[in-house]
Amino acid sequence: MGKPTKVTNSIRALRFAHGEMTQAELAERLGVTRQTVIAIEHGRYSPSLEMAFQIARVFGVPLDDVFQYPGTEE
Amino acid sequence: MGKPTKVTNSIRALRFAHGEMTQAELAERLGVTRQTVIAIEHGRYSPSLEMAFQIARVFGVPLDDVFQYPGTEE
DNA sequence: TGGCCATGTTAAGTTTTCTATACATGGAGC
DNA sequence: GCTCCATGTATAGAAAACTTAACATGGCCA
Numbered sequence: 001m002g003k004p005t006k007v008t009n010s011i012r013a014l015r016f017a018h019g020e021m022t023q024a025e026l027a028e029r030l031g032v033t034r035q036t037v038i039a040i041e042h043g044r045y046s047p048s049l050e051m052a053f054q055i056a057r058v059f060g061v062p063l064d065d066v067f068q069y070p071g072t073e074e
Numbered sequence: 075m076g077k078p079t080k081v082t083n084s085i086r087a088l089r090f091a092h093g094e095m096t097q098a099e100l101a102e103r104l105g106v107t108r109q110t111v112i113a114i115e116h117g118r119y120s121p122s123l124e125m126a127f128q129i130a131r132v133f134g135v136p137l138d139d140v141f142q143y144p145g146t147e148e
Numbered sequence: 149t150g151g152c153c154a155t156g157t158t159a160a161g162t163t164t165t166c167t168a169t170a171c172a173t174g175g176a177g178c
Numbered sequence: 179g180c181t182c183c184a185t186g187t188a189t190a191g192a193a194a195a196c197t198t199a200a201c202a203t204g205g206c207c208a
Contacts (some may be wrong), residue, residue, distance in 0.1 A: 107166070110165080110166055119164065122164095122165070125166090
């Protein structure tokens with residue numbers, strides 16, 4: 001299945017910071033399934049770029065606040 | 075085939091701004107094929123998040139300088 | 149105890165991303 | 179003219195992302 005991705009994320013923290021938003025609620029807002037949210041949140045695979053942009057938009061933060069690519073900081 | 079993606083990018087401009095870097099050269103730096111670079115540059119499909127991070131890193135700019143998601147600005 | 153809710157797992161299948169190969173075109177230089 | 183080189187197109191297939199559906203667990207509360 002999905003390669004254990006190098007990209008990490010802060011989705012869980014952002015969900016709780018946004019009114020205890022549930023995974024189901026986030027999934028619905030993104031127009032994807034709950035399983036997709038769970039898989040991304042757990043880092044089982046990294047989302048597509050479009051999905052990443054959408055997630056960042058839901059939380060109203062820049063992309064880099066949601067996803068971290070190790071080694072990006074010089 | 076690939077869905078006509080909503081994400082646009084500035085790869086071509088960035089390539090030329092970085093010493094007339096060719097598509098083949100960029101592809102090699104990314105560890106992908108030339109076809110992948112062409113397809114992404116033409117917006118035939120949006121790259122994976124990991125690929126996007128790698129591209130941004132090659133040019134030494136933040137992700138949002140390479141890719142634009144329409145409607146992200148409020 | 150029993151039901152509901154949020155979370156998590158698994159498996160099978162579809163769509164999108166990416167690879168590999170082959171071939172076409174126009175420009176620059178010999 | 180011919181040959182490189184950068185760019186582009188097309189096709190088939192592999193790999194990764196995503197869907198759908200089914201089921202399992204632990205917490206809460208009436």
